[in-house]
Amino acid sequence: MLESLKKQVYEANMQLPAHGLVTFTWGNVSAIDRESGLFIIKPSGVDYDKLTPESMVVMDLNMNKIEGDLNPSSDTATHCQLYRAFSQIGGIVHTHSPWATSWAQAGRAIPCYGTTHADYIYGEIPCLRCLTPAELEDYEANTGRLIAGHFKNLDVEAVPCVLCQNHGPFAWGKDAHEAVHNAVVLEEVAKMAARCEQINPQVRPAPQSLQDKHYLRKHGPNAYYGQSH
Amino acid sequence: MLESLKKQVYEANMQLPAHGLVTFTWGNVSAIDRESGLFIIKPSGVDYDKLTPESMVVMDLNMNKIEGDLNPSSDTATHCQLYRAFSQIGGIVHTHSPWATSWAQAGRAIPCYGTTHADYIYGEIPCLRCLTPAELEDYEANTGRLIAGHFKNLDVEAVPCVLCQNHGPFAWGKDAHEAVHNAVVLEEVAKMAARCEQINPQVRPAPQSLQDKHYLRKHGPNAYYGQSH
Amino acid sequence: MLESLKKQVYEANMQLPAHGLVTFTWGNVSAIDRESGLFIIKPSGVDYDKLTPESMVVMDLNMNKIEGDLNPSSDTATHCQLYRAFSQIGGIVHTHSPWATSWAQAGRAIPCYGTTHADYIYGEIPCLRCLTPAELEDYEANTGRLIAGHFKNLDVEAVPCVLCQNHGPFAWGKDAHEAVHNAVVLEEVAKMAARCEQINPQVRPAPQSLQDKHYLRKHGPNAYYGQSH
Amino acid sequence: MLESLKKQVYEANMQLPAHGLVTFTWGNVSAIDRESGLFIIKPSGVDYDKLTPESMVVMDLNMNKIEGDLNPSSDTATHCQLYRAFSQIGGIVHTHSPWATSWAQAGRAIPCYGTTHADYIYGEIPCLRCLTPAELEDYEANTGRLIAGHFKNLDVEAVPCVLCQNHGPFAWGKDAHEAVHNAVVLEEVAKMAARCEQINPQVRPAPQSLQDKHYLRKHGPNAYYGQSH
Incomplete structure (x- = not known):
């Protein structure tokens, strides 16, 4: 089932080591098929050079495994919460990429210092607080709930990534490819x-x-970057 | 038209990822044919591995597209202003290369600390101010005008690069190859x-x-570096 | 003898340059066969591209060379002391990997700032003092004794690595592969x-x-990361 | 003439980009044949991928070109002075390698912080003063004279490298290969x-x-690192 989406998720996962974002198995990409309400995610702890499209795991939004021989990524519950909260999101990435993780460990939001940032992300990249000891009981789901709560009244497309303190980054997009981007x-x-x-x-x-100008150069009705307008 | 120059511009663009200067499509190289007054530039937002010599866009100095199926780089108006202002320039590069961009974001000129710098650039590398809100209306052209204004009474060959605050670097040379260099x-x-x-x-x-000695070792009538003197 | 283990140790040694942990010959991996009490280690000062499984050196725990044409690594006495002190350890790695060595040179333990650390190492990574002039007489063995003394009443599996001040890191695991990991x-x-x-x-x-949660997510009876539970 | 030495010098030069020590043509290696008193050096400003053993330039110790179609490296006079001053030296390297050059630009000697340093270099790596305006007239030769003067009563084998302020590093060894090392x-x-x-x-x-111990572990009559003792 969902063979084409499995292939997309597989390819997006393989982009993580290609872009130098992961060491060992420290990252995972998922994507959702909104029609069926099923999402596909990397299996847990499998080396990237052992991955295949067939090894991807199919999950529903109640955290039931629908298809797959392997356990899904240990971060699956975080992905699940984000898909439930934000219907605009089609793909999600989690990594321990070194610079973003260093900011997350430092507990600081990343200010917007220039157009490289402003072209893709509107305003600072938030750094959400560490979970409380009670929240740690259901660590991965509560991480997703914390992110969902933060973005409740914000534009999840204008800020397509977040840092979780003492942990690392999550990013998302309309599909798995854009999330990796x-x-x-x-x-x-x-x-x-x-x-x-x-x-x-x-x-x-x-x-x-400047932040307004550069974000709107690429986003919204008056965008003029690239070939599609 | 200008097939040989298209090939040069294509090859110079491909040197950007080869030298680690760009992520994704964050860079562009152009070159001008002074006889016809036409310049050639990378299309906007196209992946480097999809580029071909034929996909390069031909522009005139009034910002009319003369040839090409694709939109030219969104930074084309900056290139255009620089070609208009400085007849000595034959090629221009814009990137978001990480170290130069970090200085641009920091809003600081790069002091000349040694001979690596002095062999190619005479004095500090200037960092020009951010555009005003009014100037942002015509962002790319005004970026070019700001650079042109700064170098009006200076030697654009002695200082072949500049930083634009909160944005990134531009570099130039007698042709596309030298600009990338x-x-x-x-x-x-x-x-x-x-x-x-x-x-x-x-x-x-x-x-x-020391700055004088090293710059003049490679430039001017008494240069003695390399094979051409 | 121990041909299979020689191959494992050879392959683990070759992982060091593949992971960017060594310059020249600045690293070595060993593994022990607990049944025979013999361990196998890289020869001293041999380039990685000249290594073969056959060139590995077999040692006993009294520092006698049992098999091999070449001298064992100059750090062999450190490895030997650790195998004698900790029966849980099956493989050991020493490198001068640049970031870990920079902390060792700085004389500081590495605090646990996030889950990347906590997933593998419980608490800070200790930095042990420099040897005294008297201890330097038997430098390599005393380095091993110092590490063994530090971990005497600690859990050598919960903290699978250490820094030696002004020197560099040692890491270990249940086998050579896990030690390199x-x-x-x-x-x-x-x-x-x-x-x-x-x-x-x-x-x-x-x-x-958070440190407790993440370490126990991967270790102990309630671990739930990966495919083996 | 000296075909075998040309090949060695060529290969040593090619090791510079392989080890990430040079950008463009910013480095050169030479070696001397003490019997004939001739040394061989890279030509000036030639790309590494265009180099051949035949393009190497043969010089005598009075700075006469003995053989070669191309100009020798612009740093040849520095190499020449060092060969004249130190009969123990058989090979010399100059680069603008980024970390060493950053220390040279900072005008600071590199302290010995650990055994990686102490295994090869005894004590700090000196940073020699910038040349005076008068000395700049004969820049390259005076750079060599300054280094020679500094090491006059020191052991040029115990400290096989130096920084020149605002410029960059020189290193040497018994031959071109060891100098690159x-x-x-x-x-x-x-x-x-x-x-x-x-x-x-x-x-x-x-x-x-510790500095004494590690240096003497690899050097002198009681060395015990590697396969040759």
């Missing part, structure tokens, strides 16, 4: 923001007018 | 300047006498 | 901890509750 | 020293007893 952007932006602060510890975020 | 030099110099300041926060720029 | 984790964790402190100099270690 | 060690040591100071700004050099 946003995870790469996040890592690049995280790297340049850290270096930028090293070069000028007094640096201030980019002017709001 | 200067973009690589800039990234390397930006990296070493940042590390140098980390190692010694009190570091001072290299003595003027 | 832990050496890679250590390097990644060391990198992110340094960057994390740069991003937020006031950063505090991750909450103990 | 030492240039790689220098870059690795420079990287770890910078990171080590970032991790612990109060870090102190390694104890003298």
